[in-house]
Amino acid sequence: MTNKYSMPFAPFIGVNHHLQSIFFGCALIRDETANTFAWLFETWIKAMYGRHPKAIITDQDPAMKKAIEEVFPTTVHRCCQWHVMRKAKEHFGVLYNTKDGFENDLKECINCSLSIEEFEDAWITMLDKYELHENNHLRLLWNIRHQWIPAYFRDTFFANMSTSQRSESMNAVAKIWLDAHTSIFKFVMQFEKMTHNQYEREDLEDFMTKDREPSLWSDDPIEKDARRIYTRNIFSEFKTQLRATTGYKLIELKKDSLYKISSISHSSTSRQWMCTYIVTVVRPENMVSCTCKLFEFYGLLCAHALKVMHYIEIYNIPPHYILNRWTKNAKKRIPSNSTEMSDGSSFCRSRRFDSLTLEMQKFIFEGSKNLKAHETACQIIREGIDTLTSINQMFESEEATIKEPSISLHRIVISQSSQVNMLASECTIKDPPQSQCKGKRKPQRFKPSIEKKIRVPRTCKQCGKKGHNIRTCKEIVDEVPSNDPSFSERLEETDDEET
Known part of the structure; x- marks a missing residue:
C-alpha cells in the first residue's frame, strides 16, 4: 500500500494479550532498498529503547532479508509460509494433477514433521516416491528450507504465527482509513484515529476480561x-x-x-x-x-x-x-529501575507517562466499582493534582535559578499546507517526489483471451491493400467528382464498418 506520493507503507504488526492484531508502529519510506530497510530497523530499535525483536516474519524480499541480518543479528527471521506455498502452487499445478497424492504428501511433509531430521527424511522419501529429484522449484524450496519450514522454528516463540496473515489483515484495515490519494498530513491524522480505535478495542477486551467470567468446559x-x-x-x-x-x-x-x-x-x-x-x-x-x-x-x-x-x-x-504476556496482568508490569526514568534519559518522560498510565488503569477500575469508591477516588485525584502542581511549581522555580537565561527560540507554526512560518525567516516545505517502489503497478482491467487476439488490419476497398481505409487511400484521384454516387456509397460502407 502506498500514499499520494507512492511512498510504501511499512507497518510493524504484532499481537497483544487478547490475541488482537495491533500496530506497534509504521513508517513511510522512500524506496524498498536494503539501505532504507536498514535505516528503518535502526530507527525502530531506538524507539524500542534498544531492544531487538526476538522473531520477525516477512515475505521473501531479498533487500529486507539483508537488512534484517545486518541490524537484527540475534533476531530469528522467518519467511511467510503462505507466500512460499502460494508461489509453489503456481509451479506445481501440473504435478498436483498428474501425481496422485503428491499434494497431500507435500503438505504432510511440511506441516507434520516435528523435527529437522524428520522433515529432511520425509522430503527425500517424497522425492524418491514421485521421482522429482530434478524438479527445479523443489530444489529451490529445499535450498531455502531453513527460512520457512516449520520444523526449523518450533523452538522459537512466534505467538503461534507462521504467516504474515495478521499483517495482511491490518493492511486491509489500513486501506479503510488510507488510500493512494492520502497526503502526509492526512496520513498522520488518519493513523492516529486508527490507533485510537485499536486502543478502544483493547480497553473493551480488558474490561470484558475483568467483568465477565468465561464458562468452564469440564470439572478439571x-x-x-x-x-x-x-x-x-x-x-x-x-x-x-x-x-x-x-x-x-x-x-x-x-x-x-x-x-x-x-x-x-x-x-x-x-x-x-x-x-x-x-x-x-x-x-x-x-x-x-x-x-x-x-x-x-x-x-x-x-x-x-x-x-x-x-x-x-x-x-x-x-x-x-x-x-506473563498471555495473562490478565500482562499490562501491569512497569519499570522498576528509577534510573530508567531519570531526567538524563532521552525517553524519560514517555517512560514516566507509560508507567503512570498502567497504574491509573488499576486505580480507575477499583474506583468505579461502587459509589463510595468513586467518591473516594475523586477526592484522591483532587488532592493529588494539588500536590503535584505544587511540586512542579517548586521544581520549575529551582531550575530557573540554577540555569542561565536561555535564548528564545523561533516560534514555528506548521499548517496543513506544509508551510513552516518563522518569525525570523520563512521556509517552505515542499511535497516529496514520487517514489519508484516495488510491487504491483497501476491496476488495469482484466482482459479475457478473446480480447487479446491479434486484431485483423483494415482493408481498403479502393486499392485492396491492408493498413488503411478508403478515406486515407493514396491512390484515389484528387479530382474525384463530389457528386460521384459510387464513391459516396463506398464511404458510407466504410463508416458503417468502423462503427
Whole structure:
C-alpha cells in the first residue's frame, strides 16, 4: 500500500494479550532498498529503547532479508509460509494433477514433521516416491528450507504465527482509513484515529476480561486455574487444547518420566494429523516437555502435555509454564529501575507517562466499582493534582535559578499546507517526489483471451491493400467528382464498418 506520493507503507504488526492484531508502529519510506530497510530497523530499535525483536516474519524480499541480518543479528527471521506455498502452487499445478497424492504428501511433509531430521527424511522419501529429484522449484524450496519450514522454528516463540496473515489483515484495515490519494498530513491524522480505535478495542477486551467470567468446559481443576490466570481469548485457546485431550490415548513408556501420545483413529481424522508425540516429565520440578513444541512456539501447554499432567495428577499450571504476556496482568508490569526514568534519559518522560498510565488503569477500575469508591477516588485525584502542581511549581522555580537565561527560540507554526512560518525567516516545505517502489503497478482491467487476439488490419476497398481505409487511400484521384454516387456509397460502407 502506498500514499499520494507512492511512498510504501511499512507497518510493524504484532499481537497483544487478547490475541488482537495491533500496530506497534509504521513508517513511510522512500524506496524498498536494503539501505532504507536498514535505516528503518535502526530507527525502530531506538524507539524500542534498544531492544531487538526476538522473531520477525516477512515475505521473501531479498533487500529486507539483508537488512534484517545486518541490524537484527540475534533476531530469528522467518519467511511467510503462505507466500512460499502460494508461489509453489503456481509451479506445481501440473504435478498436483498428474501425481496422485503428491499434494497431500507435500503438505504432510511440511506441516507434520516435528523435527529437522524428520522433515529432511520425509522430503527425500517424497522425492524418491514421485521421482522429482530434478524438479527445479523443489530444489529451490529445499535450498531455502531453513527460512520457512516449520520444523526449523518450533523452538522459537512466534505467538503461534507462521504467516504474515495478521499483517495482511491490518493492511486491509489500513486501506479503510488510507488510500493512494492520502497526503502526509492526512496520513498522520488518519493513523492516529486508527490507533485510537485499536486502543478502544483493547480497553473493551480488558474490561470484558475483568467483568465477565468465561464458562468452564469440564470439572478439571487445571481449567479453573487457567480461567483465573489467562485473558478470555487465551483461555478459549487453552480450552481448545484441553478438549483435544479426549482425542488422544496415552501409553507409559517409562514410569513417571516418558509417555507416548497417539491420536485415536476414527473416520473423520485426516491422515495428515494422525501423529504420535513423546512427552517427557521431570519430577518433582513438574517439567513437562512435548515433541510438538507448542509451548515453545505459542506459550501455551499443548493437549499432549495436558493429557500426561492429568494422568500424573498435576492439577495446576506450574508457574514456569505461565507466560506473563498471555495473562490478565500482562499490562501491569512497569519499570522498576528509577534510573530508567531519570531526567538524563532521552525517553524519560514517555517512560514516566507509560508507567503512570498502567497504574491509573488499576486505580480507575477499583474506583468505579461502587459509589463510595468513586467518591473516594475523586477526592484522591483532587488532592493529588494539588500536590503535584505544587511540586512542579517548586521544581520549575529551582531550575530557573540554577540555569542561565536561555535564548528564545523561533516560534514555528506548521499548517496543513506544509508551510513552516518563522518569525525570523520563512521556509517552505515542499511535497516529496514520487517514489519508484516495488510491487504491483497501476491496476488495469482484466482482459479475457478473446480480447487479446491479434486484431485483423483494415482493408481498403479502393486499392485492396491492408493498413488503411478508403478515406486515407493514396491512390484515389484528387479530382474525384463530389457528386460521384459510387464513391459516396463506398464511404458510407466504410463508416458503417468502423462503427
